[in-house]
Amino acid sequence: MSEFSSQWLAMREPADHRSTNPALREQLNAVLTVSRTNATHPLRIIDLGSGTGSNLRGLAPHLDGDQHWTLIDYDPKLLEAARLALKAWADTTESNTDTALHLKKAGKRIQVDFLCTDLSKNIETILEQPADLLTAAAFFDLVAEPWLERFCSALCTPFYTVLTYDGTEQWMPKHPADEEALRAFHAHQATDKGFGLAAGPRAVDIMQRRLLDYGFQVSIAPSPWELDQTHDAKLIHALATGSAQAVGETGLLDAATLASWKTARQEAQACTIGHWDLLATFGS
Numbered sequence: 139m140s141e142f143s144s145q146w147l148a149m150r151e152p153a154d155h156r157s158t159n160p161a162l163r164e165q166l167n168a169v170l171t172v173s174r175t176n177a178t179h180p181l182r183i184i185d186l187g188s189g190t191g192s193n194l195r196g197l198a199p200h201l202d203g204d205q206h207w208t209l210i211d212y213d214p215k216l217l218e219a220a221r222l223a224l225k226a227w228a229d230t231t232e233s234n235t236d237t238a239l240h241l242k243k244a245g246k247r248i249q250v251d252f253l254c255t256d257l258s259k260n261i262e263t264i265l266e267q268p269a270d271l272l273t274a275a276a277f278f279d280l281v282a283e284p285w286l287e288r289f290c291s292a293l294c295t296p297f298y299t300v301l302t303y304d305g306t307e308q309w310m311p312k313h314p315a316d317e318e319a320l321r322a323f324h325a326h327q328a329t330d331k332g333f334g335l336a337a338g339p340r341a342v343d344i345m346q347r348r349l350l351d352y353g354f355q356v357s358i359a360p361s362p363w364e365l366d367q368t369h370d371a372k373l374i375h376a377l378a379t380g381s382a383q384a385v386g387e388t389g390l391l392d393a394a395t396l397a398s399w400k401t402a403r404q405e406a407q408a409c410t411i412g413h414w415d416l417l418a419t420f421g422s
């Protein structure tokens with residue numbers, strides 16, 4: 139099981155929220171407005187690999203009306219952290235039971251259910267659940283190509299996923315080991331993250347092609363992290379530390395080069411990390 143700490147997810151949340159592509163999110167809103175013209179129930183949204191609920195906090199304010207979210211993750215500690223973070227984020231908590239949290243935020247009622255399950259095993263069952271939107275953030279680069287095939291073939295709901303890593307990175311200042319280290323990082327990205335060998339930076343391209351094959355209309359838009367020392371020093375340091383650990387695990391860089399590269403990256407003035415957002419809707 140690949141573990142993500144709630145501290146890391148909290149640190150990246152502001153960068154994630156400001157990087158998500160606003161034009162694609164508007165396109166999503168337009169699609170939902172049309173599809174829900176006569177709807178009487180709250181907007182039902184399933185969030186895959188929800189972690190501590192960052193995607194809900196980023197997206198819910200941009201969606202119209204009352205909402206019913208189901209947060210799915212296989213890490214019970216992250217789901218518990220999500221409950222606490224969402225209570226802190228909401229204007230008021232109307233009720234908080236074992237199964238659901240009822241919140242109010244900016245005049246909207248938001249029900250949040252929590253489901254602890256392993257998505258590598260039962261994605262088809264999840265995709266059978268009634269929903270108006272399936273979403274995810276920073277999740278799809280973890281999955282494997284055969285799993286993506288299962289996912290795309292079973293998908294029958296509008297789908298919006300943000301912040302999938304595309305493998306491009308520019309760091310300032312440059313370091314002589316940048317290219318070698320990025321190659322090693324990509325090799326680590328392609329290892330098994332619980333779904334089989336991970337698609338990593340190829341995930342958006344694979345999803346796009348398979349969803350088009352299944353008759354979806356697909357739009358993609360860039361959502362790069364643009365980080366600098368003034369605003370994101372802690373995130374840059376943590377990102378560099380995590381990347382160096384991953385590169386170290388591949389054994390592809392010698393220890394001295396890795397140490398020098400790690401220090402340079404931790405102190406980098408700025409970096410751009412490529413991500414893409416993707417929206418898939420039924421064709422017409």
Ligand SMILES: C[S@@+](CC[C@H](N)C(=O)[O-])C[C@H]1O[C@@H](n2cnc3c(N)ncnc32)[C@H](O)[C@@H]1O
Binds near residue numbers: 190276331
């Ligand atoms: C990079 S984190 C992103 C979390 C969250 N979406 C966000 O944007 O902060 C990936 C998430 O996927 C979850 N995850 C990874 N493999 C999973 C699996 N097999 N089943 C369910 N959740 C999984 C992790 O526990 C983690 O919360």
